[in-house]
Amino acid sequence: xxxxxxxxxxxxxxxxxxxxxxxxxxxxxxxxxxxxxxxxxxxxxxxxxxxxxxxxxxxxxxxxxxxxxxxxxxxxxxxxxxxxxxxxxxxxxxxxxxxxxxxxxxxxxxxxxx
Amino acid sequence: xxxxxxxxxxxxxxxxxxxxxxxxxxxxxxxxxxxxxxxxxxxxxxxxxxxxxxxxxxxxxxxxxxxxxxxxxxxxxxxxxxxxxxxxxxxxxxxxxxxxxxxxxxxxxxxxxxxx
Numbered sequence: 001x002x003x004x005x006x007x008x009x010x011x012x013x014x015x016x017x018x019x020x021x022x023x024x025x026x027x028x029x030x031x032x033x034x035x036x037x038x039x040x041x042x043x044x045x046x047x048x049x050x051x052x053x054x055x056x057x058x059x060x061x062x063x064x065x066x067x068x069x070x071x072x073x074x075x076x077x078x079x080x081x082x083x084x085x086x087x088x089x090x091x092x093x094x095x096x097x098x099x100x101x102x103x104x105x106x107x108x109x110x111x112x113x114x
Numbered sequence: 115x116x117x118x119x120x121x122x123x124x125x126x127x128x129x130x131x132x133x134x135x136x137x138x139x140x141x142x143x144x145x146x147x148x149x150x151x152x153x154x155x156x157x158x159x160x161x162x163x164x165x166x167x168x169x170x171x172x173x174x175x176x177x178x179x180x181x182x183x184x185x186x187x188x189x190x191x192x193x194x195x196x197x198x199x200x201x202x203x204x205x206x207x208x209x210x211x212x213x214x215x216x217x218x219x220x221x222x223x224x225x226x227x228x229x230x
Binding site (some may be wrong): 034042043044046049062079093095102103104106107108110 | 149156161207209
């Protein structure tokens, strides 16, 4: 498998502030990481594909200026929610993909914007 | 495009009994993979089982087995000897081989509750 960590596991912030979420692949060099968003009792929705050393690929309807993704190394991708608002409150999950197409998920980050 | 359908709103099962969670899919790809994930209340997505579209035998992993019926485009998860710890959300997902289909697509999930 692969061990994936996320930090922080939960965060509460005021409206208008920016929040950075880290996703680390602890035992595997990941050229590709994915960021998902999940609302309560709903499915995971892919937000963007993070590629090491290049720009992220965003899904339709996801604002790239709102959700900044940086994949600066083979073990770290960050998602920054800029100027967060209450509607951005959600569960954010990252995952890493290994060459054989297995995908492993981080434990998730619960964001609450007041 | 590809689509995963999970229509069961919620399932209940008695401890130690078996339960089947339904999943149907649609894709234009000839080659694809089907996955089941478990998400307990903690939120972590736990990989359970994988079935490749060209695998002739149904996948099994311990108490989990996947009833793959390719012609009917169904990939139901069977959990045998249910345990209280099996109570969670279960997501069926698929990944195709080409373009946009190569990303993991999830169904909306099924809530399973195991009764003592």
